[in-house]
Amino acid sequence: MRLSVEWIKEFVPTEASSEELARTLTMAGLEVEETIESEIGPVLDITVTPNRGDCLSAIGVARELCAIYSSPFPTIPNGVIVQPKKADYEISVAIEDIDLCSRYVARLVTNVRSKPSPDWMQKRLIAAGMRPINGIVDVTNYVMLETGQPLHAFDYEKLHGGRIIVRRAHKGETIRTLDGVERVLTEEMLAICDADHPVAIAGVMGGEEAEMNDFTKIMLLESAHFHPISIRRTSKKLNLRTEASYRFERFVDPESVGKAADRACQLISECGLGDVTTVLSDEYPVKIAHNRIIFRPARANTMLGYNIPKPELTKALANLGFESLGEQEDHITYSVPSWRPDIQREIDIIEEAGRIIGYDRIPERLPVGVTTQGRDTPIGKLSAKIRTGIAAVGLQEIVTHSLLSPGKMENDYPDGQRIEIRSALSSDLSGLRRSLLPGLMDVADRNARRGHLPLAFFEIGKVFHRTDQGYEESLAVGGIMAGAVAPRSWVRDDKHSDADFYMAKGIVEVVSRLCSVPDLQFCVSDDVRFHPGRSANILLGGKRIGVVGELHPELRKLHSIREKICFFELDLERLIDAGTKKQVFVSLSAYPVMVRDIAPRVEESIPYQQVLSSVKEVMPEILEKIEVTDVFTGSQIGEEMKSLTLSLTFRSPDRTLTDAEVNEALEKIRANLIQRCNARFAG
Template identity: 40%
Template sequence: MKASLKWLREYVNITLPLQELAQKLTMSGTEVAGIDTIGGWDNIVVGEVVAIEPHPNAERLQLATVDLGTQRFTSVCGAPNLEMGQKVAFAKIGSQLIDPESGELVKLKRAKIRGIASEGMICSERELGISDRHEGIMVLPSDAPLGVPLDEYLGDTILDLDITPNRPDCLSIIGIAWEVAALTGKSVRFPEVSYDETGEPIERKASVEIADADLCPRYCASLVTDVKMAPSPPWMEQRLLACGMRPINNIVDVTNYVMLEYGQPLHAFDYQKLAQNRIIVRRAQDGEMLTTLDGVKRALTSEMLVIADGEGAVAIAGVMGGTESEVTEDTTSVLIESANFNPVSLRRTSMALRLRSEASLRFEKGISPELPLLALRRATQLMAALSGGKIAKGIIDIYPGKTEPKPISLTTRQVRRILGVDLGLDQMVKVLSSLGFQCQRVSPEELSVIVPYWRTDVRLSDDLVEEIARIIGYDELPTTLPSGSLPRYEPNPMRALRQRVCEILAGCGMQEVITYSLTSLAIMRKVVPDSQLFPLRVANPITTEQEYLRTTLRPGLLQALSSNEKHEEGSIRLFEVGKVYLPREGDLPEERHMLAGVLSGPRLDRSWHGEGEALDFFDAKGVLEVLFERLGVAISFEPAEDETLSPARRAKIVVGGEEVGVLGELHPRVAEDFDISSRSVYLFEIDLERLLPAALEPHKYRPIPRFPVTLRDIALVVDVAIPSKRVQDIIEGFPLVARVTLFDVYIGEQVPREKKSLAFRIHYQSPTRTLTDEEVKQAQEEILERLHRELGATLRA
């Protein structure tokens, strides 16, 4: 928000030095991000055109005599709007002006134009750097003081303010004036608003209907007829420019001016273009089209609120008007809209259409429904005065959402508890009253406070305490220790698990990446079958590449791998811990915490030993075994079905009989889809939500064995289709078996076709005694007998 200091001074008396004022505003929560100066015009003064003669040697030029009060100068001027009696900006020889052609600053020199000496220049707005207008000279108001330096008359200081989202009232000059008044102990002066209503009653000329009161709590309208379109007066144009808005004409400028003044957006309709002279505030129809003032034809939905006439939509409520009802040079009657719209609905509309305006910016923050009538009366007054129009009798005011303000109770005890300082009621009343709050003493320790209509951010007694603190000054409050007990620590098991997983995987030599939660349908199709592909689409995607919420971490991780392998020669080991979003019918998506990782490339960096072996399935499996071992969770691997992974090298990860993830070699087709050139890529993905209960279980420890272990190796021939895990589970089920390790797998000429050899090392051990050879032998025979019976296993010869 840019605020003109000269404009502010119309509403509040400012006596503080500029830097001190900026400091007070910043410390109170309204940060002054910058201070700009308009002016710096040397040797340019206010003059009056007292004589005009034709140039003897040029038909299009005139000789103007300009009176500066104590001196008169002759200037050669070619402006078509030059007239006797005008107050103008006169630049003396030696002053610096902007060259309209090059835009550069040039020094004005004495010159002869067609044989006549010009002793100065009557300036245009472009030459002064005020605006881009150069078709004529700038005409000052008739009451401009003669001979006064232009810098003194038009110069201004602009405060560039950063307004927080909860303070829509400060997106206005009057709102800033309230802040300045409270901080400096001054009072606020409101503009006087009065006018004569000489037209017909507005009820005969127009009607307003609100079809959806939830989205439009209030709608006000007035009518000004017989208007004459023209440029706005310089004082209004200068204020608009100072606040960063481009002047257009006296009708549109009034709506922008009042918006800056009061913080209430307005809109001007060409009354003659409104079908049946009706205004209907309703939801748009799906597919309804409207061309907005920026020239874009937009398709609307039933979630959007529009302003319609008797035939169709003429504006997107609170966002932007339509071209079919805009005011033009031919406009003679104007219907002024001043309304209040639901901020949530309006923001959704603005975001869906990717259309933001100064009006929507204010409505989104939730401005007061009490503002429309006040701003409308001010706009009606200014529009009639600047356009010479007639005002219809009365104002249409439809206010279905009217509510009465509820008082807030505030006690000295509450102030003491929050601020740690004792404040009397008198001081509390003084501060709150300076901000426009109405205070009534209920008891020596309690106030009943009515919040002013423009302060929509104040709802609780704590908000009132904040107002008191920031106006007194946070730096003025004494430092005190916090009272009461420290807040109770609430553990977050999932956060702890995520952090622990990241630490373990980083210790395994893997690197964490963070990818976007948004992706495209085309990318997800590469890793998710169409039968399982039901991602949620965001309403306002930034690009088509970030249009859907991810349902798996795989796409982003594989894209990261593809990108990294183009720049890396060694191994790539990446993992990500993040959320996926699973659709739920009639509800928000389910957010689940997931872990995914990929490994690719050589196991060791290239060295003088030669090329290192490539990472394989068992490297990825080993990483997971380390992870689960350190988490204290027992896992097993079982055959899996996953189209993203190669059928020969894939397994599901099982914890407590429940599948928690999957591991395997990336299918060559998927690798090709992601432009991955590595020969083999190994991927794992784990559902941390399913893993969490097991990870939370207390760890059980066994004492170090007191008795020796006896080792036996056994080589078994089984069917190729039998997983080694099934054999291992049977062996581990015997009471004297402490541990089993698979150390060799063989398929080839030494075993029959469709068979394979599995070699295990069995650790026999008892917690109570030393085992004898006979006991070990008997256990070994029992194991072989059961394996033969259940799996058809035989000892390898």
Template identity: 35%
Template structure:
């Protein structure tokens, strides 16, 4: 589990405070940061004091024991029998006088004889104090420790563990928590010193950095320290690393870790002598190659993983973990320090696919501060120069092709009161934001323009600023009976209403709604439009955004048929995406569509001994769509046959027209999709564009009382060319029939040699209705004459039998 620990003395060094542990925990809880004490060394070391070994002699009755004379700052020295091999005169030690409780051992110190010599206390090791795992000898304190002082005065500290929400990456460090504390106390922030002397040798002359994918790594900075001496870290640094719950490594690695926990920016140190070609290239890999990380684990790199490479090979998984082939060892002489910013989703994906959750990836995937890159690098170089010596080469190699754009947000002071529920004076609002590190330019009495610091990646809108104001002002200061002003308008987005009605209709008619993945393979996507392919795809089958919902339904049919379910009524309301050169869309070059897709497959009727088997066909689906479109108040609904391959359908198909615009298509499922998904049946499918359907709906039906007068029915049988469309004939009949015409139905189609080559007979039932009077024969005959004349003139139709 990545470390989120905070050490109280370290926090106080950055922003001094006087809070007790419970007070500090309560303060941060009010700010939205959960904190608890995990190691209270002040309480743990109660009773232990600083002592000094005056002399150490071999025990006369035991080979492995020593008899020591110990001073604890009182008039009389004490005799202590010690079994540690490293005890020696002149050492400052941790001493447990008689009566001291040793919690880790579970006993209280008493006077007792050990091999004939009375021991008046105990000289303690790290493990006996509960400060670490060292069992090899006693803990030797620094030489300036004052004899007789409580041990807690030099080793006592409080270690907290924090729970940081995913959006507050800025709080994953001592500096980040210090900013929160200082915002409340009004205290200053004291950044650690950066102090080293550069040599005359330029960094740029010794290493080259290339960033071929600046969207994944917009900034990469490096420094070189030559001639370092690898050694264990000094005791204070080792102690700090242990308090953080980690194991000390060496002075180089521990320095990089220390800086990360201090300022929140992960770093990495390479053995520069093992960087082939003195070149760093940050690039994604094709995948499949083996890579061994610092922990000795072998990993198969996923496609698209961002790697730090030298001129020959990968040497680190960017933002996740370094490689064993470039680690710092006892033989390291030259060190390259890396400080970079990586695209958070890229790091998150790689870490998840590899099953690695490191302290670095935990921070990078939540969003590091791109403007902290340089400071973290300089701070690490300063520490390494102090602890490992060496020569810091001149200058920083800072490749920064994609500059960070400052976020500016408008704040309306009155809006804060509306959302929070109480009036907070404008000057208080601006002061609270400035304390949190925001830049504030007051425009007038009503609003201000606020610049968001780069470390606050979670703030991008006015409501975010208002949340920060309320949080810092104190939620506990807002009365419980406060009522914020919100609009609870019941108006519903027409598109959402249409989608809701769509789902209800198809479910009521026995269809099952599917919710499919928007990612499909590019070959399938290509058949329905120009696809948008993903740069960091999970795999080939999920590397393109779907260009239609239809392939998703086809895939579902294939899967269900393989599991024995061959009769299906499916629908899905979802998005599809196509590439477009137009810049008028919300995202340039991308068209986002909302589609309704319906599919029928298998038997249209249940199996029965007295009914022949019938499979779903185009007419079943057409009837279902007609009922649906009438339900949503479609205007001027019309189906037209088409031989053009559009909307992802082959020919022949039916175009669905509403309000003078094509809104969708209906037809058999494409043969290519059938083969692609191993579908045994012959499904029929329809797709509608939600936005186009919405434009053609909205007609409000009016109630018409039944007429009190007789409805007149007439049959009309005509002979026309076989290529004539029924929809065109029906339109002509309705237009010519006048206002009394209320019904037109095609009830018969006949083909025969006596009609002539290429001619067919169509029979229509037409109905006339009046709401004002009984219609006479002359009125009906006049309407029928008008219809036949128009049909003859426009469609070369002739009355059958005439």
């Protein structure tokens, strides 16, 4: 809201500069965003919080300043000049729905003259960001800016039956509003009607039919109080926001309704825009009671955290218009001003006193007393560990947003349904991610296009699914890598190998070790986002908790990256559940290890997993560790054959092993490999 300083000062006896006013208002809660220069001096652009509808006017702002400066309250100027001539017209106002309209004032102005408003008024309107239209419209806008009360002017002769009926619209009633739009009203909306049909949407916008024009002779001026929630709902439903609805939905003081109408009549008269008549109606069926609140000065001191003498508190409240209805030893009963519906209970009064006295006086103290142990969440701790682990192997952490448009990569996601945003404003933000892949892919692609390397990223973030059970939200960790992950080096023997399936799988294994979940299973995946021969579902206890693989070449084509793109994703919450088991410590063996290599040759189609379980099946107690140190294929060992080198570590917890017993174990292992895997051994 913009108001010129000279206008505000009309109501506040102060010599303060515009900078001082801006600072004072800001520190009292009316934030001055900026001060703009205008023809009539500085103009303040004030942000009014949604609870302070009473400040949406020059008088409202002035009231705050007067409270701070301990000056008498500003009042709405009055002094209506009524033409002695009695008008030959009557107005009849009926409020049918008094729950939505507690007061309706109508005044009749005759001999309406179509002419512009005076220069001084136009300048104030322009400074406030409004366009001068004509005398009458400008006066209604001016009074709204001055008093906070929106007004509406009807062409009296266009009102059927000379009547105003305030009622809920009938089902299917329509009105063409001043913006030229035909609108269908519903039964929840309050309408201002003549004898036959709606002529305005109450508090929102007038209709074209009873609109004033250059030929209007008699004007009916409306000033009313409408129910804030009703106005807000109507304005939202019609998607029609106006200066009037903005103020009505923030509450307009019912006790100023008449004064604002009088003020408008005074200006109309003074500006020669018409003759104000004695014909008026003031329907005020429901008087809104002033809130009564008990205020304990001691409580104020407790809440604000320091001692404020009682007279200082009561003075601040009196300055704000709170009226004492009686004082007891430890409390005062206050009547709340009619323009402050936001003051509901004692704490609200404490805030009022506190802010007028000034928050700078609040001291700094630290809470004392027994309280909770400070700690991170279990998942927070685990995520921190995983982050550090993955970063240590060379992946850069990223954070991407969770909203995305449906796309190839998103559509191909195999699990559950996407959760859609209702009435999304743009397709880019139309749903929630089910996988971290699209976000990671975007970042990899963007950096690749900018020539930034390496392309190795990970993210820990929420993913969302709609399932038969409802909505699911879980924390996932995902990583993407393409091309060389290690930086280029001049050292010739540094391996400069490109990311592949095994790099992604290696990181999954790092994560599982960090979570103390050693027994993940990998099985062939049918996830269509990946290369069918180079992807795996990751299972934990038989349940799918993630995926690892090389991106399908068809998806890769959509991006600028030429190298193989590898990806993994894991459900962190399932991992943490599985990883919370306490590890039992087994005392360390004091005896030496014996390491033996075996190199079974098997058909290429036999997976390592099968070889591994054939070794484990024999399970000599002394076999401590199995490592695969080489996989070799080539014509030397036969077509469609591979040779695996397994390094087996033997150790006993209670004795030094002999060659003979290790050889015996090896023999058993070899025999089982021959039987289970049709393995052959050289020599």
